[in-house]
Amino acid sequence: MKLTEETLRRAAVLADAMELASLPDKDTCPRHCFSRQFEQEMEKLLGRVERGEITPYAVHLGWPYYARRGAAAALICFLLTCLAAPEAVQAGCAKLMEAVRYVVTEYTEYRYHSTVSEDTAFVPLEIGYLPEGMELAEKYEDESEMHLLYRNGMQYFILDQRIVTENDRFTFGVDTENANIETKLFRGATLELIYKEDRISYIWLYDSYHIFGKCNLGQEELEKILESLVLKY
Amino acid sequence: MGLRILTVCLALIEDVSEKEKFERLYWQYKDLMFYCAHKRLHDVQLAEDAVNISFLHAAKNMSMVGEVASARTKRLMVTIAERTAINLYHKAQKEYNRTVRMEDVESMVYTSEESDRMIAEAILELPLPYRQAIVLKYSQGYNNREIAAILDCSVAKVEKLLARGKKQLAKQLEEV
Incomplete structure (x- = not known):
């Protein structure tokens, strides 16, 4: 029996429902008489929540949280993008679109919307150019994404390619604290370059794909690599 | 203002x-x-x-x-x-590694295709960490970073759980 992403998704939904159905609901769940110690610990926790002392996980990308705090900043960023880089806005009408961007001091979160059909097959990118000496150090590939890491001593280049289809809810966060951000049109698609310290992170919405990575090779070499990328049909 | x-x-x-x-x-x-x-x-x-x-x-x-x-x-x-x-x-x-027993869900009426049901049953037989990662990603739609936050582990661990879970699932289904 062949296991495709679509069959896995359908089966996972079914398995999820089956497992949750096996659990008691609120009315039939046995009531437990919690100990006094537990109640005291929970009262302390509720107090901490009330005082706002619980810090969220740094890795977590909660869009409602960032949405409330970054809604105004996102609107300003969008208006500035429209004024300063109209070609980037126009490029956003491609099949994979950045829907909203939430900016906070330390982080920028991107939320994407796609009109790419769910049946679209993932086609991995092939790199035509790499600086001399760079060798493949890591590779991971499945039906919807690919991860590549090339190294040459301290130099590195990372490429993560992911297909985003119409039913995907995809959000993506990047560390943009004290970073310089450049948005441009590159090969007909929006390319965002985030310069921080000695590295450049890039986000490129190319065709149906979200392409993200980072390197410490400099902008010229990075763009030469991105220029050489082709889809390996 | x-x-x-x-x-x-x-x-x-x-x-x-x-x-x-x-x-x-x-x-x-x-x-x-x-x-x-x-x-x-x-x-x-x-x-x-x-x-x-x-x-x-x-x-x-x-x-x-x-x-x-x-x-x-x-x-x-x-x-x-x-x-x-x-x-x-x-x-x-x-x-701890207890899978969901099918008798817990025997009251469910299955309306999906037979192959979906077989894969669902295979998912429920996976070890818990693999099962959780697969359900969170493919049923609930969380991305890998969100799954890492839920499972309190690294993103790399989540990727491994998903890859190994799918591999084990494919192996189980080959035997069907």
């Missing part, structure tokens, strides 16, 4: 609603989470500890909590409770 007022109001609304939401979450799921934790740990004290730790974990991930009484939130809270129970189990060195 208007923006500042809006920001202040949003902050106030957020603080009040998050606190209230957390309290509703607690009252909605504390018994269910104890039930899930106790099924794995078979120890009342450990299960209560698991519930306590789970709610702390949930408090740190409140932005992932939508409608409190939804199936999505139920899945989230059950997953956190089970994961916490597993971690406590490792410390207590007790048996």
Whole structure:
């Protein structure tokens, strides 16, 4: 029996429902008489929540949280993008679109919307150019994404390619604290370059794909690599 | 000025609603989470500890909590409770890797295609960490970073869980 992403998704939904159905609901769940110690610990926790002392996980990308705090900043960023880089806005009408961007001091979160059909097959990118000496150090590939890491001593280049289809809810966060951000049109698609310290992170919405990575090779070499990328049909 | 007022109001609304939401979450799921934790740990004290730790974990991930009484939130809270129970189990060195028994769900009426059902049953037979990662990604639609936050592990670990889970699933299905 062949296991495709679509069959896995359908089966996972079914398995999820089956497992949750096996659990008691609120009315039939046995009531437990919690100990006094537990109640005291929970009262302390509720107090901490009330005082706002619980810090969220740094890795977590909660869009409602960032949405409330970054809604105004996102609107300003969008208006500035429209004024300063109209070609980037126009490029956003491609099949994979950045829907909203939430900016906070330390982080920028991107939320994407796609009109790419769910049946679209993932086609991995092939790199035509790499600086001399760079060798493949890591590779991971499945039906919807690919991860590549090339190294040459301290130099590195990372490429993560992911297909985003119409039913995907995809959000993506990047560390943009004290970073310089450049948005441009590159090969007909929006390319965002985030310069921080000695590295450049890039986000490129190319065709149906979200392409993200980072390197410490400099902008010229990075763009030469991105220029050489082709889809390996 | 208007923006500042809006920001202040949003902050106030957020603080009040998050606190209230957390309290509703607690009252909605504390018994269910104890039930899930106790099924794995078979120890009342450990299960209560698991519930306590789970709610702390949930408090740190409140932005992932939508409608409190939804199936999505139920899945989230059950997953956190089970994961916490597993971690406590490792410390207590007790048996934990229990799959869902089919007799627990025999009252369900299956309407999906036979192959979907077979794959679903195979998913339910996977070891818990693989099963959780696959269900969170493919049924609930969380991305790898969100799954890492829920399971309290690294993104790289999540990627491994998914890859190994799918590999084991494919192997199980080949034998069918």
